[in-house]
Amino acid sequence: MSGHVAIVGATGAVGQEFIRVLEQRNFPYKRITFLASARSAGKKLTFRGTDHTIQELTKDSFAGVDLALFSAGGSISREFGPLAAKAGAVVVDNSSAFRMDPDTPLVVPEVNPEDVKAHKGIIANPNCSTIIMVVPVFALHKVNPVRRMVVSTYQAASGAGYQAMVELEQQSRDVLAGKPVTPKVLPHQIAFNLFNHNSKVGDNGYNEEEMKMVKETRKMFHNDAIQITATCVRVPVMRAHSEAINLTFEKPITENEVRKILSAAPGVKVVDDRVKNYFPMPLDSSDGDDILVGRIRQDISQPDGRGIELFVSGDQLRKGAALNAVQIAELLV
Amino acid sequence: MSGHVAIVGATGAVGQEFIRVLEQRNFPYKRITFLASARSAGKKLTFRGTDHTIQELTKDSFAGVDLALFSAGGSISREFGPLAAKAGAVVVDNSSAFRMDPDTPLVVPEVNPEDVKAHKGIIANPNCSTIIMVVPVFALHKVNPVRRMVVSTYQAASGAGYQAMVELEQQSRDVLAGKPVTPKVLPHQIAFNLFNHNSKVGDNGYNEEEMKMVKETRKMFHNDAIQITATCVRVPVMRAHSEAINLTFEKPITENEVRKILSAAPGVKVVDDRVKNYFPMPLDSSDGDDILVGRIRQDISQPDGRGIELFVSGDQLRKGAALNAVQIAELLV
Numbered sequence: 001m002s003g004h005v006a007i008v009g010a011t012g013a014v015g016q017e018f019i020r021v022l023e024q025r026n027f028p029y030k031r032i033t034f035l036a037s038a039r040s041a042g043k044k045l046t047f048r049g050t051d052h053t054i055q056e057l058t059k060d061s062f063a064g065v066d067l068a069l070f071s072a073g074g075s076i077s078r079e080f081g082p083l084a085a086k087a088g089a090v091v092v093d094n095s096s097a098f099r100m101d102p103d104t105p106l107v108v109p110e111v112n113p114e115d116v117k118a119h120k121g122i123i124a125n126p127n128c129s130t131i132i133m134v135v136p137v138f139a140l141h142k143v144n145p146v147r148r149m150v151v152s153t154y155q156a157a158s159g160a161g162y163q164a165m166v167e168l169e170q171q172s173r174d175v176l177a178g179k180p181v182t183p184k185v186l187p188h189q190i191a192f193n194l195f196n197h198n199s200k201v202g203d204n205g206y207n208e209e210e211m212k213m214v215k216e217t218r219k220m221f222h223n224d225a226i227q228i229t230a231t232c233v234r235v236p237v238m239r240a241h242s243e244a245i246n247l248t249f250e251k252p253i254t255e256n257e258v259r260k261i262l263s264a265a266p267g268v269k270v271v272d273d274r275v276k277n278y279f280p281m282p283l284d285s286s287d288g289d290d291i292l293v294g295r296i297r298q299d300i301s302q303p304d305g306r307g308i309e310l311f312v313s314g315d316q317l318r319k320g321a322a323l324n325a326v327q328i329a330e331l332l333v
Numbered sequence: 334m335s336g337h338v339a340i341v342g343a344t345g346a347v348g349q350e351f352i353r354v355l356e357q358r359n360f361p362y363k364r365i366t367f368l369a370s371a372r373s374a375g376k377k378l379t380f381r382g383t384d385h386t387i388q389e390l391t392k393d394s395f396a397g398v399d400l401a402l403f404s405a406g407g408s409i410s411r412e413f414g415p416l417a418a419k420a421g422a423v424v425v426d427n428s429s430a431f432r433m434d435p436d437t438p439l440v441v442p443e444v445n446p447e448d449v450k451a452h453k454g455i456i457a458n459p460n461c462s463t464i465i466m467v468v469p470v471f472a473l474h475k476v477n478p479v480r481r482m483v484v485s486t487y488q489a490a491s492g493a494g495y496q497a498m499v500e501l502e503q504q505s506r507d508v509l510a511g512k513p514v515t516p517k518v519l520p521h522q523i524a525f526n527l528f529n530h531n532s533k534v535g536d537n538g539y540n541e542e543e544m545k546m547v548k549e550t551r552k553m554f555h556n557d558a559i560q561i562t563a564t565c566v567r568v569p570v571m572r573a574h575s576e577a578i579n580l581t582f583e584k585p586i587t588e589n590e591v592r593k594i595l596s597a598a599p600g601v602k603v604v605d606d607r608v609k610n611y612f613p614m615p616l617d618s619s620d621g622d623d624i625l626v627g628r629i630r631q632d633i634s635q636p637d638g639r640g641i642e643l644f645v646s647g648d649q650l651r652k653g654a655a656l657n658a659v660q661i662a663e664l665l666v
Binding site: 148168189193205227229231255279282299303311 | 483485487501502520525527528529531533534564614615616627630631632633634640
């Protein structure tokens with residue numbers, strides 16, 4: 001299946017991470033093609049020690065392609081995803097274009113790997129903050145169903161793309177030099193500041209990022225009854241998202257049970273040292289594959305013993321995007 | 334009463350803010366004395382255009398002092414606070430030393446101003462993250478009692494003192510220059526990172542900052558039934574704390590009622606523009622007196638209509654410390 005692999009959006013922050021993840025995991029392929037906009041076409045990329053020329057993405061790009069990894073934004077996915085599928089490729093799409101389409105499986109391999117089978121040419125990769133949350137939460141949900149989640153996020157610049165990372169760095173230099181700051185990529189100053197996630201705020205007051213966390217989790221858990229509320233915040237961190245997660249379970253659960261379940265959960269690493277005050281941090285989760293989970297404690301505000309608090313951190317570009325997409329592709333191989 | 338005012342810890346981050354707040358509010362006094370450790374004694378301070386020499390804090394410093402504003406840490410407060418009270422001063426103490434003492438009122442003027450009357454020489458100023466939370470929440474609680482709160486904080490470096498602010502700045506420069514970072518004041522790298530609050534983590538897994546938010550709120554609300562859970566996180570922001578607050582009320586409440594109550598609440602400014610995606614940010618709350626409140630929305634995870642989400646931001650050094658203490662002193666005048 002993975003004979004001829006195409007990477008769409010090869011020059012973006014996630015596209016670059018696709019390349020690293022495919023190299024590191026020794027992903028099996030016969031041929032690889034890097035596709036991007038006309039602006040990037042003709043430039044060279046090195047993959048496993050070999051130079052590749054970036055091709056311009058056109059409607060004819062997918063002839064003979066078996067697997068297409070898309071990360072070039074929703075409009076590119078909407079235009080070219082169905083064309084790639086029609087040409088016979090299986091598309092793993094990192095945009096939000098098809099996530100809530102009933103015909104498109106939305107998959108995190110640690111949560112619902114069996115859903116890939118139902119694909120009709122396109123499989124959607126969830127939103128980064130959703131992935132980072134559901135990997136540890138689903139491990140618990142399988143044992144004792146989660147009834148309600150209250151989540152607050154601490155989201156990195158990378159979630160808004162490579163240029164947002166550049167902006168965080170440049171603004172930080174400017175602030176430290178006493179120079180004025182003019183936001184260009186993100187709507188507000190990100191250096192030494194934080195603000196509501198830069199997605200559109202809907203009529204119910206939730207931003208799109210928050211509603212993704214609600215809807216995508218319900219779809220992957222095959223459970224529309226789970227109650228979720230989220231507050232998504234952009235913070236001056238480069239590439240790892242963190243989240244404070246308050247859980248209410250169906251039945252009482254102890255923090256020791258939670259620690260035991262999470263210690264055995266795939267894709268999760270428990271980092272929970274109360275004596276050393278060492279817990280998940282973006283500095284440690286960045287560039288790694290695991291979702292770090294700590295601050296595991298019984299929620300003292302739920303005296304019936306059904307509440308648990310967690311704090312998690314995961315690399316937005318890896319498990320939040322490229323790694324999860326490649327893991328989906330590995331399920332297909 | 335406020336004839337002779339003494340500032341204890343005049344050279345610290347909060348001490349410096351005491352000076353600015355007293356100047357800006359034209360606080361009435363006849364004489365003012367600045368006290369600090371032997372290390373700072375002899376140095377000069379300018380207050381309302383006049384130079385003052387910093388005196389060394391000793392057990393004899395409080396003769397004739399009417400009002401003593403303490404912000405020099407818990408051990409200094411424990412040693413010198415009772416001495417100052419015994420010498421006839423009213424102490425407004427910014428440390429945690431006396432906050433939970435049943436004989437010491439713990440006061441936020443917007444919440445429980447009447448409690449100052451019961452003082453026996455010492456009045457405690459609450460923890461910064463507690464103050465910033467209770468100003469807007471109490472305005473709602475008065476109308477419809479709050480049953481449960483789930484809070485996640487985004488706390489600035491200033492809460493760990495002036496040297497932590499210097500560390501954030503220096504580390505940011507070092508990271509941008511590609512130099513290695515060695516944390517000294519805070520336990521982990523703060524530049525482009527975030528981590529669990531730097532207070533001790535107790536046997537229940539909550540850090541001391543989180544337990545302060547629980548216990549101090551109950552004390553000021555005169556309500557031990559209110560259920561509170563908090564996750565306190567240090568973020569790379571200079572001097573304003575932000576908090577995501579999820580509330581469950583006794584009775585259903587609408588976001589419009591909440592907006593109306595908060596718009597009329599003292600010490601609160603509603604910043605809640607969904608169209609412009611403009612909500613409370615540390616950049617805007619820094620150096621201001623108001624607690625900015627926004628992201629006001631019905632909590633979709635509580636279909637019975639009893640849930641509200643808020644996001645707040647307030648200056649840690651002003652309302653979180655010096656301003657609130659001066660406002661307590663103003664209640665006494």
